[in-house]
Amino acid sequence: MTAEIIVVTSGKGGVGKTTTSASFATGLAMSGKKVAVIDFDVGLRNLDLIMGCERRVVYDFVNVVHGEATLKQALIKDKRYENLYVLAASQTRDKDALTQEGVEKVLQGLSEDGFDYVVCDSPAGIEKGAHLAMYFADRAVVVVNPEVSSVRDSDRILGLLASKTRRAERGDGAIVQHLLLTRYNPARVAAGEMLSVSDVEEILGIKVVGVIPESENVLAASNAGVPVILDADSQVGQAYSDTVARVLGEERPLRFLDAPKKGFFQRVFGG
Amino acid sequence: MGILDFLKRKPEPSAGIAKERLRIIVAQERSTRGAPDYLPLLRSELLEVIKKYVHVDLDAISINVERDSGHEVLELSVALPDGKSGS
Numbered sequence: 001m002t003a004e005i006i007v008v009t010s011g012k013g014g015v016g017k018t019t020t021s022a023s024f025a026t027g028l029a030m031s032g033k034k035v036a037v038i039d040f041d042v043g044l045r046n047l048d049l050i051m052g053c054e055r056r057v058v059y060d061f062v063n064v065v066h067g068e069a070t071l072k073q074a075l076i077k078d079k080r081y082e083n084l085y086v087l088a089a090s091q092t093r094d095k096d097a098l099t100q101e102g103v104e105k106v107l108q109g110l111s112e113d114g115f116d117y118v119v120c121d122s123p124a125g126i127e128k129g130a131h132l133a134m135y136f137a138d139r140a141v142v143v144v145n146p147e148v149s150s151v152r153d154s155d156r157i158l159g160l161l162a163s164k165t166r167r168a169e170r171g172d173g174a175i176v177q178h179l180l181l182t183r184y185n186p187a188r189v190a191a192g193e194m195l196s197v198s199d200v201e202e203i204l205g206i207k208v209v210g211v212i213p214e215s216e217n218v219l220a221a222s223n224a225g226v227p228v229i230l231d232a233d234s235q236v237g238q239a240y241s242d243t244v245a246r247v248l249g250e251e252r253p254l255r256f257l258d259a260p261k262k263g264f265f266q267r268v269f270g271g
Numbered sequence: 272m273g274i275l276d277f278l279k280r281k282p283e284p285s286a287g288i289a290k291e292r293l294r295i296i297v298a299q300e301r302s303t304r305g306a307p308d309y310l311p312l313l314r315s316e317l318l319e320v321i322k323k324y325v326h327v328d329l330d331a332i333s334i335n336v337e338r339d340s341g342h343e344v345l346e347l348s349v350a351l352p353d354g355k356s357g358s
Binding site for chain 2: 147148151152155156159189191192193194195196199202203204
């Protein structure tokens, strides 16, 4: 049994890759799978903060790649789920510290340790770190915002996923691509100020696997170091749970796509 | 819509503009994806040669690389202006 490698990527920065990686990995762990989530953003470590384990980082991904620590030493066990582990990025090395052979060795090691899923949190851009995060993937979650530069970049990333991955090079069958639309604001879509789900699907020629509404809960969760999927009362948490279930093969309808109804005062006085 | 809304100027909905711009740029970028790096240079040099004979501008030339099973086809098309061809 080999681990399934899932890359969370986007091209553009600040669209919600790390938020998605943290929630995605946690969601997979909640379904009982053994999951590791790796921060590929060498030099700009952030996943540890979002997962709430920043003070427990001793060894990192680069240490393992260079044989300075074992996988066992570097994997940080999540406080909430014992089958969930975090592998932090190095904060001191530069991006050249990762090599293709080194990354392959780490992924191989995780597979041998019985992990079901490895979630790779890609850095922004299309440079080496982003390339290595996607290279070994079996599946990709492309995070996109309903905004012109993000949509354009994600089209570029979809192209790279189809050509610059090991699966593409070996002809092992295409990598499974999922499009995840985040920071969606139904009220602005209704007002014609924001691209809609169907606009983005039409431009990119791929259906969304989930739509995450824009919400203050995301900032609150990152402030607290708790993946937002665990905020089960929030729309964002529920939207992430739905998304993970869909990726695991369940059929669930999209939710939270309509603007909330305006109250009496808002209708009379606008706003 | 509130009764006071007429006091505010409504901005033009911009999502439609975004969609149209993206549709064009994404299609253009897809058509050149994976094509050799020399294509833009080839295009401008061809334009120089063609200009010696007919006056055309850059937009009149399109170059595409098509991939068929196992081989690549370099497709070049030049739109000549009316009545000036064959001179």
